[in-house]
Amino acid sequence: MGDGTGAGWEERWGRVLSAVLGLFFIGLCTSVAIQQTLLGLLLGLGAYHCWRTRRVPFTTLDPALGLFFGALLVSSLLGPDPLHSLSAYRKLWLVGAFFVAYVLVDSRHTAERLLGLVVITAAGLAAYGIVQHYTGLDLARQLVGKPARLDPVWLGDGAGFRTAGLFPSGITYAHNLLFPLSLVTALLFGPAYSRWKRAGLWFGWGLMVFALLFSLTRGVWIAYGCVLLGCGVVRGRRALPGVAGGIVVCGVLLLGAGDGVRERAAQVFDLNAATNLARSRIWQANIDMIADRPLFGWGYGNYKRFREPYYAPYPEADTDAHAHNTFLQLWVDGGWLGLVAFLALMAVILGRGWRIYTGLSVEPLKSYALGIVLGLVGFLVGGLTQHNFGDAEVVIVLWALVGVLLRLERWTGE
Numbered sequence: 001m002g003d004g005t006g007a008g009w010e011e012r013w014g015r016v017l018s019a020v021l022g023l024f025f026i027g028l029c030t031s032v033a034i035q036q037t038l039l040g041l042l043l044g045l046g047a048y049h050c051w052r053t054r055r056v057p058f059t060t061l062d063p064a065l066g067l068f069f070g071a072l073l074v075s076s077l078l079g080p081d082p083l084h085s086l087s088a089y090r091k092l093w094l095v096g097a098f099f100v101a102y103v104l105v106d107s108r109h110t111a112e113r114l115l116g117l118v119v120i121t122a123a124g125l126a127a128y129g130i131v132q133h134y135t136g137l138d139l140a141r142q143l144v145g146k147p148a149r150l151d152p153v154w155l156g157d158g159a160g161f162r163t164a165g166l167f168p169s170g171i172t173y174a175h176n177l178l179f180p181l182s183l184v185t186a187l188l189f190g191p192a193y194s195r196w197k198r199a200g201l202w203f204g205w206g207l208m209v210f211a212l213l214f215s216l217t218r219g220v221w222i223a224y225g226c227v228l229l230g231c232g233v234v235r236g237r238r239a240l241p242g243v244a245g246g247i248v249v250c251g252v253l254l255l256g257a258g259d260g261v262r263e264r265a266a267q268v269f270d271l272n273a274a275t276n277l278a279r280s281r282i283w284q285a286n287i288d289m290i291a292d293r294p295l296f297g298w299g300y301g302n303y304k305r306f307r308e309p310y311y312a313p314y315p316e317a318d319t320d321a322h323a324h325n326t327f328l329q330l331w332v333d334g335g336w337l338g339l340v341a342f343l344a345l346m347a348v349i350l351g352r353g354w355r356i357y358t359g360l361s362v363e364p365l366k367s368y369a370l371g372i373v374l375g376l377v378g379f380l381v382g383g384l385t386q387h388n389f390g391d392a393e394v395v396i397v398l399w400a401l402v403g404v405l406l407r408l409e410r411w412t413g414e
Contacts, residue, residue: 013052016045017049017104020038020041020042020045021042021105021114022117024039024041024042024400025118026117026118028400029118029121029165029166029176029397030166031140031166031393032167032392032393032396035392036094036392036396039094039096039097039100042096043100046099046100046103046104049104057099057102059098059099060352060409061098061345061348061349061352061406064344064348064349065095065345067344067345068338068342068345069092071338071340071342072300072333072341074296074337075296075297075298075299075333075338076299076300078299079298079302080299080302080306081299082299084299084301084302084305085299085301085302086301087301088300088301089300091392094395094396095399096399097395097397097400097403098400098403099403100400100403101399101402101403101404101407102406105404108362108365111365111404111407111408112368115183115368115401118179118401119180119183119184119187119204120204122177122180122181122184122208123180123203123204123207123208125165125211126204126207126208126211127207128165129163129164129165129211129215130207130210130214132161132163132165132214133160133161133162133163133211134160134161136148136150139166140167150162150164160214162215162216163214163216165177165211170215170216170217171215171220171386172391172393173217174212174217174220175217175382175386175388175391175393175394176391176393177208177211177220178223178378178379179372179375179378179401180208181205181208181209181212181227181375182372182374182375183372183375184204184205184208185205185227185231185246187364187368187371188201188205189231189243190235190363190366190370191367206249209224209250212224217386218385219381219382219384219386220378220382222381222382222385223378223379223381226378226381227374227375228243228247228250229243230377231243231374232244234374275318277316278316278318278319279324279385281314281315281316281317282314282317282318283324283325283328284314285307285310285313285317285320286310286323286331287328288310289306289310289332290332290335294335294336295335295336296334296335296337297331297332297333297334297335301333303322303329303332303333308320322387322390323387324386324387325384325385325386325387326384326388326389327383329390330389342389346376349376349402350373350376353373353402353405353406354373356369356405356406356408356412357369357370357373360408360412362411368404368408369408372401372404372405375401376402379398
């Protein structure tokens with residue numbers, strides 16, 4: 001009786017973990033409230049799981065993470081306001097998405113299921129994003145009784161709304177979307193699938209690309225271009241025609257997206273455009289902050305306390321929320337020490353991810369591994385024009401997918 005009861009409990013417990021983990025990966029493409037609620041629940045369940053199994057989860061990323069957080073701690077202690085900086089460390093709990101994914105993904109089937117859920121959810125929400133662009137529908141606010149808060153006018157043309165999905169802004173949506181779009185791209189140029197599955201992948205890809213265009217986020221457009229080209233290089237000559245076709249399709253979608261989107265794209269090459277001038281002034285203000293404390297920075301979380309005098313000489317800067325560049329922001333916060341530790345962390349993830357990709361032989365895990373690696377490359381490229389490492393909606397996806405990626409190492413060589 002005892003053994004049967006115990007076995008029954010273990011089975012029910014496994015189902016609970018599987019269900020919540022599935023909801024979490026579906027929620028990665030939705031609002032930050034859903035993301036964080038499910039992450040908090042998973043952390044609690046994961047802690048209980050570790051207590052039951054009497055195993056402390058050690059991961060292959062622990063040394064690099066320890067180095068990064070240690071560097072931030074040193075910069076905080078040597079900064080101008082250590083107590084205020086340390087109080088901001090509560091925001092770092094989002095790295096827990098890495099640990100829950102790494103610990104709770106226990107089989108190849110689970111990894112495939114979770115990553116498939118991300119792709120399917122992102123495609124569905126991309127369809128909603130396209131509808132949102134043409135209608136102004138803002139479900140994230142309207143379902144809770146709040147008025148829509150989408151920008152109905154862009155570039156002087158009132159023909160559409162800036163797509164934001166279920167997020168507060170189009171920028172956040174685009175940086176979040178880049179990860180599932182990278183997964184789909186890697187799948188598209190992988191080994192042969194059935195006709196219907198490949199058609200479904202192309203359809204989902206088209207929805208995501210169109211939604212990305214309507215987000216009007218140029219930095220992610222460039223980042224995805226790097227992902228697409230990188231996929232062609234990695235996959236080799238057989239994939240190059242498909243990549244070329246993908247580029248042509250992107251061009252066709254751009255031409256069909258409207259004058260406003262095309263004008264937005266043209267601004268990428270116009271250094272005198274107002275938005276580009278504003279961004280350059282933001283960067284200059286942050287370079288000035290770095291010049292005053294280059295080695296250890298101002299301390300994580302201290303940015304808003306000390307930024308004002310540095311923005312004063314640059315009235316063209318249209319926001320002072322952050323550096324609008326992940327690398328500059330980390331340099332401001334942690335100095336050279338923090339920036340180098342961050343780059344080392346990313347290098348470790350990319351290096352291990354590449355070895356995992358080359359060591360896997362089973363599909364679609366091999367393609368998913370490549371998609372996550374390419375998504376991380378795109379994330380870093382996108383970080384040149386936006387502090388995407390500071391967006392909770394983006395960072396949670398990043399850490400969850402990295403957790404799955406490093407867990408795939410278990411099945412290399414099979």
